[in-house]
Amino acid sequence: MIRTSASVALILATAILCSARQDGSLAELMAKADRASGGQQADLCLEVSGRAVKLTIDSYKQEKMEDAHASLDEVVTYADKAHTAAIQSGKKIKHTEIKIREMVARLRDLKGEVMADEQPAIQAAIDKLETFRTELLKSMFGSKSHD
Numbered sequence: 001m002i003r004t005s006a007s008v009a010l011i012l013a014t015a016i017l018c019s020a021r022q023d024g025s026l027a028e029l030m031a032k033a034d035r036a037s038g039g040q041q042a043d044l045c046l047e048v049s050g051r052a053v054k055l056t057i058d059s060y061k062q063e064k065m066e067d068a069h070a071s072l073d074e075v076v077t078y079a080d081k082a083h084t085a086a087i088q089s090g091k092k093i094k095h096t097e098i099k100i101r102e103m104v105a106r107l108r109d110l111k112g113e114v115m116a117d118e119q120p121a122i123q124a125a126i127d128k129l130e131t132f133r134t135e136l137l138k139s140m141f142g143s144k145s146h147d
Helices: 002-035 038-061 064-089 093-111 116-140
Strands: none
Touching: 002 038, 002 064, 038 064, 038 093, 064 093, 064 116, 093 116
16 A cells, blocks of 8 residues: 555656646757747757647646646747748748648637637637748748739
8 A cells, every 4th residue: 555655646746747847848949949940940849839739728628727828829929920921931931831730720620619799809819820831831832913
């Protein structure tokens, strides 16, 4: 019995340590993304934004609305940085568009699972991400005018 309790305590301590390390690594990743440039910045910002999507989903499921809203803001902020870096550098444009499209799909799924009063915030984030995707597509293929 004592051995089982010690094992459970060790597992809990490891889980807490890993959670703290993951949060620290996200903050470190954000700082690294902010310092990077070009295609590397696009990749790092996409990673931050992708992790923020996971945090948003988890926060909504745990009904931690303040955390959900904060991480949703990070999704938009870092997706914006990724799309801007990709367009300015001319690198990772296609990859950035694909990753943002995947984030949009995950947020659309989330929108269907949350309460109605939370849906407008998620839809606003989706709309912004779609704007970034449109700009990325225009930079890849150019805007075609039929005048």
